[in-house]
Amino acid sequence: MVSRIGKEIELSPVEMASRYSSRALYNLAAGSPDPSTIPVGEIMNSYDRVLSDLGPRALGYPGAGGQESLVKEIENFLPFLGLSIRKGERLVVTSGAQHAIELIAKYLLENEVVVAENPTFVETLTPMKLRSSVVLPVSLDERGMSVDELESLTRTVKVSIVYIIPNCHNPAGVTTCLERRKRLAELAEERNFYILEDDPYRPISTGVPPPVKSFDNNGRVIYVSTFSKILAPGLRIGFILANQEVAEKLALLEQNDFSTSTINQYVVADLLKRGVIQGRTEQLSSHYGRKMKILVESLRENRLDDFNPPSCGFFLLLNLHKDADSVFHTALTKGLLFVPAGPFFLRGGETYARLSVAVAQEEHIVKGVRVLKEVLSQD
Amino acid sequence: MVSRIGKEIELSPVEMASRYSSRALYNLAAGSPDPSTIPVGEIMNSYDRVLSDLGPRALGYPGAGGQESLVKEIENFLPFLGLSIRKGERLVVTSGAQHAIELIAKYLLENEVVVAENPTFVETLTPMKLRSSVVLPVSLDERGMSVDELESLTRTVKVSIVYIIPNCHNPAGVTTCLERRKRLAELAEERNFYILEDDPYRPISTGVPPPVKSFDNNGRVIYVSTFSKILAPGLRIGFILANQEVAEKLALLEQNDFSTSTINQYVVADLLKRGVIQGRTEQLSSHYGRKMKILVESLRENRLDDFNPPSCGFFLLLNLHKDADSVFHTALTKGLLFVPAGPFFLRGGETYARLSVAVAQEEHIVKGVRVLKEVLSQD
Numbered sequence: 001m002v003s004r005i006g007k008e009i010e011l012s013p014v015e016m017a018s019r020y021s022s023r024a025l026y027n028l029a030a031g032s033p034d035p036s037t038i039p040v041g042e043i044m045n046s047y048d049r050v051l052s053d054l055g056p057r058a059l060g061y062p063g064a065g066g067q068e069s070l071v072k073e074i075e076n077f078l079p080f081l082g083l084s085i086r087k088g089e090r091l092v093v094t095s096g097a098q099h100a101i102e103l104i105a106k107y108l109l110e111n112e113v114v115v116a117e118n119p120t121f122v123e124t125l126t127p128m129k130l131r132s133s134v135v136l137p138v139s140l141d142e143r144g145m146s147v148d149e150l151e152s153l154t155r156t157v158k159v160s161i162v163y164i165i166p167n168c169h170n171p172a173g174v175t176t177c178l179e180r181r182k183r184l185a186e187l188a189e190e191r192n193f194y195i196l197e198d199d200p201y202r203p204i205s206t207g208v209p210p211p212v213k214s215f216d217n218n219g220r221v222i223y224v225s226t227f228s229k230i231l232a233p234g235l236r237i238g239f240i241l242a243n244q245e246v247a248e249k250l251a252l253l254e255q256n257d258f259s260t261s262t263i264n265q266y267v268v269a270d271l272l273k274r275g276v277i278q279g280r281t282e283q284l285s286s287h288y289g290r291k292m293k294i295l296v297e298s299l300r301e302n303r304l305d306d307f308n309p310p311s312c313g314f315f316l317l318l319n320l321h322k323d324a325d326s327v328f329h330t331a332l333t334k335g336l337l338f339v340p341a342g343p344f345f346l347r348g349g350e351t352y353a354r355l356s357v358a359v360a361q362e363e364h365i366v367k368g369v370r371v372l373k374e375v376l377s378q379d
Numbered sequence: 380m381v382s383r384i385g386k387e388i389e390l391s392p393v394e395m396a397s398r399y400s401s402r403a404l405y406n407l408a409a410g411s412p413d414p415s416t417i418p419v420g421e422i423m424n425s426y427d428r429v430l431s432d433l434g435p436r437a438l439g440y441p442g443a444g445g446q447e448s449l450v451k452e453i454e455n456f457l458p459f460l461g462l463s464i465r466k467g468e469r470l471v472v473t474s475g476a477q478h479a480i481e482l483i484a485k486y487l488l489e490n491e492v493v494v495a496e497n498p499t500f501v502e503t504l505t506p507m508k509l510r511s512s513v514v515l516p517v518s519l520d521e522r523g524m525s526v527d528e529l530e531s532l533t534r535t536v537k538v539s540i541v542y543i544i545p546n547c548h549n550p551a552g553v554t555t556c557l558e559r560r561k562r563l564a565e566l567a568e569e570r571n572f573y574i575l576e577d578d579p580y581r582p583i584s585t586g587v588p589p590p591v592k593s594f595d596n597n598g599r600v601i602y603v604s605t606f607s608k609i610l611a612p613g614l615r616i617g618f619i620l621a622n623q624e625v626a627e628k629l630a631l632l633e634q635n636d637f638s639t640s641t642i643n644q645y646v647v648a649d650l651l652k653r654g655v656i657q658g659r660t661e662q663l664s665s666h667y668g669r670k671m672k673i674l675v676e677s678l679r680e681n682r683l684d685d686f687n688p689p690s691c692g693f694f695l696l697l698n699l700h701k702d703a704d705s706v707f708h709t710a711l712t713k714g715l716l717f718v719p720a721g722p723f724f725l726r727g728g729e730t731y732a733r734l735s736v737a738v739a740q741e742e743h744i745v746k747g748v749r750v751l752k753e754v755l756s757q758d
Contacts, residue, residue, distance in 0.1 A: 001491060005485055009631045011631060048427070056414035059422065060612055064394060095637070098636055107385040233441075236638055249385055258474070258477040259478045264643070
């Protein structure tokens with residue numbers, strides 16, 4: 001007496017790696033924002049302000065769909081992401097992007113066909129995988145998702161959702177180019193599928209192309225964003241922008257979990273209103289850019305060069321040309337933690353490592369790469 | 380291309396009523412704790428303490444299953460609820476009780492048979508209803524769930540989950556007696572079903588019998604609790620106590636939503652550690668008891684006496700002997716808001732109203748009942 005979801009759920013490789021984090025000298029595994037960048041003081045002041053101003057109102061039940069004041073602030077924030085609410089669209093506040101994707105999968109999927117980039121982020125794919133008949137891979141290269149390959153696929157298969165991480169891909173680090181975004185939005189109309197655009201890294205990146213959602217004329221793109229990277233993941237606040245029909249149902253589905261903290265919604269609304277969140281992009285983009293540059297240079301210096309250079313975000317996907325799981329275990333004994341990337345792939349991938357610059361300090365990135373080189377040079 | 384859950388989800392009558400709350404002079408609808416009882420100052424100090432002490436650590440990703448420090452504090456809190464962790468059991472922190480029930484339904488149900496009290500709380504039933512083949516009602520009387528009726532039922536039907544709200548029932552106000560609790564726990568073993576014991580009101584009640592879970596020798600009871608009533612619903616922190624196998628899977632399922640705010644977990648842990656939460660029961664129990672006494676007396680004075688007198692909690696279920704929906708609309712024009720209780724029933728119930736003393740002030744309870752009498756006396 002267990003559901004299919006109950007039977008098939010597994011420990012994610014990211015959670016698995018995080019259990020080893022206390023043993024890591026060089027943590028190139030974590031996908032959390034750098035603790036040094038989290039504006040603890042601003043957040044503390046905001047809790048004080050919200051509780052002083054609203055009192056018990058900030059601590060009541062959240063209601064489904066999101067607090068009105070936060071919805072309004074996110075509406076004002078959308079242009080900052082290259083978006084706006086068009087006629088027939090609506091916002092839904094969620095407990096972060098992961099919760100958003102769980103809601104979307106729950107609403108749309110019941111043994112349909114899902115398409116995802118190969119590789120893709122295993123944790124966000126899981127809610128879709130557990131509710132679909134099959135997840136079909138399309139290739140990812142240095143210019144992002146291969147939309148040509150997707151087009152071929154849709155000639156023979158009726159696809160329900162195409163899942164894309166357009167910017168600073170997790171785990172591959174790449175960004176889908178402008179031309180492919182436009183073509184993808186067209187294809188969704190032609191072939192009548194939904195695009196689930198998962199865009200957590202845009203707020204900490206500069207110079208990425210406009211969202212696929214901005215080319216969507218027919219409500220086929222469901223856009224997911226989060227304040228986890230630009231502000232703090234521990235608040236668990238994200239949102240969905242979707243056509244009215246979908247958005248209203250997703251808001252109703254929130255009655256089944258009511259999981260989005262009321263006070264945290266007010267805190268994010270307060271920090272948006274004061275421009276604190278919007279003001280962080282440049283700083284964060286250069287902070288992570290600097291660390292990524294060090295990672296790329298260290299890898300090249302050590303002749304570990306089978307990767308696409310990431311344009312932004314936290315992650316780089318390195319082909320180790322050896323079994324990543326066994327490298328992982330040896331590396332761990334020398335203090336290096338990374339995520340073996342096999343589970344991110346729908347096919348292949350056993351020799352890949354996801355390296356992250358998110359939490360590691362600059363000298364630890366350099367040292368971590370040396371350890372990796374050392375481990376790979378053994379036997 | 381919409382799932383069964385997507386197709387069947389509806390606006391809950393509680394959410395519906397809450398949309399009218401700004402028009403209510405006498406709010407006998409809300410199930411939120413009385414704002415005057417929420418310890419805003421204590422919570423504000425706790426956010427300050429947690430952020431000062433832990434800094435960015437309080438704002439990272441939550442991980443699945445719950446923060447270690449909160450799990451430890453809840454373990455210490457269990458005896459306060461008449462419980463303890465036995466061998467082979469485990470706690471899982473959730474985003475409140477509603478999220479807990481969504482996780483449990485997701486894990487266990489795929490077209491199985493669910494049994495619930497008639498009436499039961501519609502919002503918590505929904506996650507089960509949307510994933511079961513059928514929900515079968517068993518009667519509820521002044522001593523709670525009719526376990527005899529359940530026993531008869533299980534002779535002919537293979538039941539997967541029996542859902543019970545043992546204390547201060549929502550919407551019926553009654554408490555299941557000791558004898559029936561013991562028999563229910565035995566029956567779960569004999570007939571091999573799970574009991575989902577949803578117990579949000581115990582922390583604000585005195586003198587209720589021990590949990591069904593305390594009579595569970597074989598891991599058949601999944602116990603759900605929350606800090607929403609005793610502390611504040613806006614934090615969205617609750618928990619599940621279940622056998623190891625179930626609890627571990629529920630924790631894994633949290634990877635699919637990661638919805639439980641990290642900092643709010645630390646705040647609840649901090650307030651548990653300081654005894655702030657434990658110290659509130661007496662005061663809250665008498666606060667709501669006093670208001671319930673006024674409601675009961677007002678109803679009797681107005682000869683509205685077809686109800687079971689509630690022993691604790693927020694709710695009283697009144698038979699209006701008229702269609703509750705049309706009474707609802709007329710009452711609203713006179714400033715009275717209640718919840719028509721039809722949707723809480725699996726069969727019948729069209730003439731019932733759920734009256735709540737949660738947020739209403741004492742004089743508003745009296746006036747609200749007068750309005751109700753007036754509306755019922757018309758035509």
